[in-house]
Amino acid sequence: MRRxxxxxxxxxxxxxxxxxxxxxxRALRVCPHLxxxxxxxxxxxxxxxxxxxxxxxxxxxxEIRGIDEGYFNLTGNRRVSPVEALETxxxxxRQSLKISVSQGLGTSKIVSQIASKxxxxxxxxxxxxxxxxxxxxxxxxxxxxxxxxxxxxxLNSAGITRLEQLARMPRDLLRLVLGKSADTFRDYxxxxxxxxxxxxxxxxKSYGHQxxxxxxxxxxxxxxxxxxxxxxxxxxxxxRDGKSARTLSVTIRYSDMEETTRGxxxxxxxxxxxxxxxxxxxxxxxxxxxxxRLRMIRVKLSNIYNSxxxxxxxxxxxxxxxxxxxxxxxxxxxxxxPRALMRAHELFLRDTGQS
DNA sequence: TCTGGGGTCCTAGGACCC
DNA sequence: TCTGGGGTCCTAGGACCC
Numbered sequence: 001m002r003r004x005x006x007x008x009x010x011x012x013x014x015x016x017x018x019x020x021x022x023x024x025x026r027a028l029r030v031c032p033h034l035x036x037x038x039x040x041x042x043x044x045x046x047x048x049x050x051x052x053x054x055x056x057x058x059x060x061x062x063e064i065r066g067i068d069e070g071y072f073n074l075t076g077n078r079r080v081s082p083v084e085a086l087e088t089x090x091x092x093x094r095q096s097l098k099i100s101v102s103q104g105l106g107t108s109k110i111v112s113q114i115a116s117k118x119x120x121x122x123x124x125x126x127x128x129x130x131x132x133x134x135x136x137x138x139x140x141x142x143x144x145x146x147x148x149x150x151x152x153x154x155l156n157s158a159g160i161t162r163l164e165q166l167a168r169m170p171r172d173l174l175r176l177v178l179g180k181s182a183d184t185f186r187d188y189x190x191x192x193x194x195x196x197x198x199x200x201x202x203x204x205k206s207y208g209h210q211x212x213x214x215x216x217x218x219x220x221x222x223x224x225x226x227x228x229x230x231x232x233x234x235x236x237x238x239x240r241d242g243k244s245a246r247t248l249s250v251t252i253r254y255s256d257m258e259e260t261t262r263g264x265x266x267x268x269x270x271x272x273x274x275x276x277x278x279x280x281x282x283x284x285x286x287x288x289x290x291x292x293r294l295r296m297i298r299v300k301l302s303n304i305y306n307s308x309x310x311x312x313x314x315x316x317x318x319x320x321x322x323x324x325x326x327x328x329x330x331x332x333x334x335x336x337x338p339r340a341l342m343r344a345h346e347l348f349l350r351d352t353g354q355s
Numbered sequence: 356t357c358t359g360g361g362g363t364c365c366t367a368g369g370a371c372c373c
Numbered sequence: 374t375c376t377g378g379g380g381t382c383c384t385a386g387g388a389c390c391c
Contacts, residue, residue, distance in 0.1 A: 005359050023357040039359085066391040148389050180365075210360060257358070261385060
């Protein structure tokens with residue numbers, strides 16, 4: 001199996017010490033009978049839509065964040081209380097999809113989001129109006145979305161470990177520690193969140209693809225081919241949305257995990273792979289300045305503009321397949337004549353489902 | 356054979372313009 | 374002889390989230 005990590009572990013697997021983002025190889029060592037399921041993002045998305053469809057039975061105000069999280073405004077439903085709605089949704093999802101979900105109910109995004117993560121799996125945590133501070137204050141600062149390991153350790157060094165201390169910290173002092181985001185986090189830890197309960201979906205600001213090689217490599221032809229394939233994928237996805245991009249960046253990760261990024265902005269937005277191939281290869285050469293093997297390459301299109309929707313283009317793989325087929329057909333014709341060629345063509349169409 | 360893949364947002368310095 | 378102060382864009386890197 002490819003090198004990879006555990007993207008998500010069942011609670012059964014967690015009991016054996018399997019967690020995210022553990023390398024799959026190590027997960028199999030700590031739990032040899034582990035069942036590993038390769039990721040299939042398209043299926044997960046279908047599954048996700050199916051899951052969220054149960055929410056729309058109670059409210060049209062739904063904001064989906066990522067594949068498995070969302071905010072719902074349940075204040076407008078006069079038929080059932082928010083708690084009843086959440087319990088019904090949870091039961092329906094468990095019955096139809098055989099999975100458990102965890103939920104949080106509160107007067108703001110921040111409170112409900114934190115509440116939803118307190119009791120997992122299959123939990124419902126309700127924070128009554130007016131009880132926000134009682135709920136938030138005892139929690140460690142790391143429970144606050146947006147406070148990861150780096151910010152948490154900065155706060156801890158300043159003597160701030162719980163949300164109550166964050167809430168009570170003088171504004172000016174906190175700005176020294178957190179910079180521009182100080183006021184937002186301070187308000188959040190007091191349960192103050194001015195954001196609307198749900199916001200509509202925003203257009204994508206970037207399209208990226210990355211690929212970790214099955215083994216580290218110094219083969220620049222191989223890496224350039226990968227780079228082109230990634231540009232193809234990103235461009236095609238962008239074109240489906242009717243967009244074009246002006247900025248291309250290329251990131252490489254060396255075998256020692258060090259990363260370097262180089263980027264460039266074109267004079268005009270482009271929506272063809274050819275608009276980016278040349279720049280992409282130049283950026284790759286610029287970034288790859290150590291003679292060290294590469295483990296990963298990533299491509300990102302940003303500075304997105306609207307352009308008319310366009311059909312997909314041929315990818316590098318498509319062209320390679322076409323070239324291979326042409327070669328085979330040429331051989332068949334020269335060796336066995338035109339009748340054999342026609343037969344080979346029929347077989348090809350049948351095998352590729354085109355007849 | 357330790358460490359995936361898809362994103363967003365922020366910071367900071369330099370170029371450039373007025 | 375002396376070099377301010379905004380604003381915007383670009384690039385590189387880092388933190389964070391799902």
